[in-house]
Amino acid sequence: MALSHDEPERPEPTAGPEPKGEPHFRPYHHPAAGWGAAKSVSQVLVREGALVDGPRAIMRMNHENTGFDCPGCAWPDDTKGLHLDICENGIKHVTWEMTRKRVGREFFAAHSVTELFDWSDFELEDQGRLTEPMVYDADTDHYVPISWKDAFAVVGRALRELDHPNQASFYTSGRLGNEATFLYQLMARELGTNNLPDCSNMCHEASGRALEASLGTGKGTVDLKDWESADALFILGVNAASNAPRMLTALAEAYHRGARIVHVNPLVEAAATRTIVPHDFMDMALFKSTRTSTLNLQPRIGGDMALLRGMAKVVLEQARTEPKALDQEFIDRHTAGFEDYRALCEATSWEEIENQSGLDRADILKAARVYSDADRSIVSWCLGISQHEHGVDTVREIVNLLLLRGNLGREGAGPSPVRGHSNVQGNRTCGIDHRPPDEFLDRLSEVCGIEPPREHGLDTVGTIEAMHRGDVKVFVGMGGNFAHAAPDTPYTYAALRSCDLTVQVSTKLNRSHLVHGRQALILPCLGRTEKDHQRGGIQSTSVEDSMSMVHLSVGMKRPASRHLLSEPAIIAGMARAALPDSRTRWEWYVEDYDRIRDTMAQALDGFEDFNRRVRLPLGFRIKQPARELVFLTPSGRAEFSTAPLPDVVPAPGTLALGTMRSHDQWNTTIYSDNDRYRGVKNLRTLVFMNKDDMRERGISEFGPVNITSIAKDGSTRSLDGFLALPYDIPRGCAAGYMPEMNVLCAISDYSVQSDQPLMKHVKVTITSAA
Structure with a gap:
């Protein structure tokens, strides 16, 4: 199944890591992005030898239907034809992938796993792109080459010999495209397991569950046009300059048109001060920065829910004398539980709100005034909200606040979670879910002719615990760096090492290749920037951004090695080896990804006429019922929640x-x-x-x-x-x-x-x- 390419493979480095300089600290006071970002990008292009390919990639990245989607964040692409819809970290990510450095059999022959384990994470990935399949040799403590055929046979044999399919777990990171995602979950469910942990289990699971409970949809309801027309933007628990840098453009534009922008974060990050947008050439030339906030609030860690409760309390108190402070018509027609929520806010004292938020009442009043003065408000959040014990309650409190003033189902208003990885939302949409709804499984059974399991599978934490107990014996990681993304590092290491087989599908060397089971495989795949040649020609893949837009991505560069396979091809190879009698046409799917999309169009709600719609300019947006004020909740309405404020004040000495x-x-x-x-x-x-x-x-x-x-x-x-x-x-x-x-x-x-x-x-x- 290997592909043929005429680009010569370059020798891989074999030297050890270089020493680093002395630590230095000086608080940074310059605007986000701007010339600092330009300088950083230039240094990366020089370091990776990408002075030709790098600029070419910059001109193709995030371009509708003809370019490739940035493998970094999931911020939506510009809708108005911007030619430099890019950011510093996106360019770093792409250049890191396009490096000329290579890691093949010579590198692994020169360095044992024990030696490599002592290298830093930067030093490991800095060695370059993986070039061929490798298998761990326990006798020598080295990875050695293995053919694709034999690698698939190892995976197939391990999966067939399990006592039960639930002894395997199939993890994915957000880099996996929609077509590969669909095949991956199909393979797992045809095998007989819903053990499909993913990075959402560690980042936005709370957001999905909260929005599902409150609105009947696990996603945000707004799009970029809404951001362009909002009167107020509330940015909670987001370090935009690093994690969603293209948001800086939206913030700068909002400030210029007079919108109020409130950042809520224990740390005042660079994105919450000023920015120079790099594609604004005049501002760059004049070193002219734009403010990205009108108010910064620094609650204690975990204090966001108390702040939100305080803002809601202010709005409700204001409504006693200013009836228009509430959108009573919206509340009466579209919500349930309002009176209980009103009583809860009234019963929550200002002393408790101030104590738990770590903010003065005066500061909370400032934020509430911004909210009540705005006709249209968006609340956006990231992991600073979700990675808490009470993350679901906090996201539901965001929805409570929005409902009070009818900030839902109209332009410029609504909830807007910021997904941090390029296709993590698409992974969930296309079936990576350890708790799949029956409706999805029914359609999958009908369209694909399989009998998927109905019992819930294991998430990330559950998988680690099961590996540790010996209940999960085979772990497959489709992208990412599971060993270091997961919590309790020694415990996770021990869990992975308890497996009979670990399989890592990767582009570069990372820690998860060095923390492995008794058998271990490294299967190198194509990167997002690379051309995907199959029998049906050059293929495209699709991704879904944070705001439910689905669009195509087409690689531009020759693959780093002639031995690389695409993710769909790797999944198909594993599936055929594990399911030799499968009626699923795995190889046929890989020949032409349009065939995968045709099946997805039948199996996935919202993907009807997939192949045509995804080729439209900018692709298409998956419908969000709550945006149309259709709430798939038990009451058929948006649900207010009434959770008590958690105690987040650290104990003395902690x-x-x-x-x-x-x-x-x-x-x-x-x-x-x-x-x-x-x-x-x-x-x-x-x-x-x-x-x-x-x-x-x-x-x-x-x-x-x-x-x-x-x-x-x-x-x-x-x-x-x-x-x-x-x-x-x-x-x-x-x-x-x-x-x-x-x-x-x-x-x-x-x-x-x-x-x-x-x-x-x-x-x-x-x-x-x-």
Whole structure:
């Protein structure tokens, strides 16, 4: 099944990692994006030897139907023909993929797994693109080459020999396109399992469950046109400059037209101050920045729900004298549970709201006034809201606030979750769901002629626990870096090492290749930037963005190696080996992805006439019933929720710690040890603290500290050798980088509401190690 390409393969590096410079910290006060981003991009292009391919890719990225979709964030593409709808991190991500460096058999022959395990995450991925399938040889502790045929045979044999299909688990990250996603879930369900964990289980599961409960849909209801006409934007728990940089354009445009912009985050990030939009050439030439906020609020970690409750309380109090403060007609016609919610707000004291939010009443009144003065408001949020014990309740509180003023089902208003990965929403839409609804399974059975299992499968945490017990024996990772994305790092490592077989489908070397089962395979795949040649010609794949737009992506570059396969081809190869008597035409599907889309059009609600509609300019938008004020809830209305405020105030002597990315990072991919927007250079093993908390503990700047987390079950986990840096963060709060700090989040510390690991709310003690 290997493809033939005429690009010569370049020798891979065999040298070890290079030493890094001394740590440096100086708070960053420049606008987001602008010349700082341009300089950073230039450095990356030079470092990766992409001075020709890089600019070519920049001119093709995010272009409707003729270019490839950025493999970074899921922010929607511009709808007005912008030719540079790009960002610094997207260019880094693409250049990182297009590197000329290669990792093949010579590299693995020169470096054992034990040696590579001691390399940093940056040093591993910096070696370049994987070029051929590899299998772990336990006798030599090296990966060695294996043919695709033999690799598929290993997978097929392991899956066929299981006592039960639920002894396998099939993980996917957000990089997987829709067509491959559909084949992947079809393979798992034809095998007989719903064990389909994905990165949503660790990021926006809370958002989906909350929106489903409140509105009957697991997605946001707004699109870019709504962002362009909103009077007020509330941005909660989002570091846009790093995680959704193209949002900066929307924020700058909103400020120019006079919209109010409120950022809510324990840290005032660069995106919440000023920006110079790179494709605004005049502003770039004049070094002219634009404000991206009109108000910044810094609640304590986990205090967002109390802030929202306070804003709702203000609106309800205002309605006593100003009837138009509420949209009573909307509430009466389209909602259920309003009177109970009103009573809850009235019974919640300002003392409790201030204590739990960490904000003064005056600041909450400012935010509430922005909301009540605006005719059309959007509330947008990311992991700073969802990765908490009470994440579902907090997202439902967002919906409560929107419902009070009828901010739903009309232009410029509604909920807008920010998905952080390029196709994570498409993965869920196209069947990656460990709790699939019966309606979906019924259609899958009818269209594809299989009998899918009905019992719920395992999510991410459930899979790790099952591997640890020995109940899951085969783990397949379709993209991502599971070993370092997951919580409780030693526990996750032990779980993966308990498997009989681990399979990683990847483009570059990462930690998950070095933490493996008794048997292990590395299966290298095409990247989003590369041409996908199949028997039916060059293929395109589709992706869904954060706002439910589905569009095509077509690679532009020759593959990094003639031995690479596409993700659909790899899935089909595994499926045929595991299901030799399957009636599914796996090979036929791979020949022409239009065939996959024709089947998806029959099996997936909203994908009717898929092949035609996805080729329309900008693709098509999947219908969101709640946008049309159709609520698929038990009452047939939008549901107010009445959850009590959680207690998020740290106990004496403890801090609430949130994990986050650095700016020079994308998920677990580390581009460097720098974090430009926070003023850090050559350091990742750090913790940001309030200066008064540091003084109280006798900790100086760059002082070494011991960090110990306290799990729900009373167990502790520790990190030593980290350095403390003073930062503008509320007292009682601290922050540091994932994946280095994932060790602090116990496997048992997950939300009972969403089953998400509590990555943004870890209870810790920090002491000086000086």
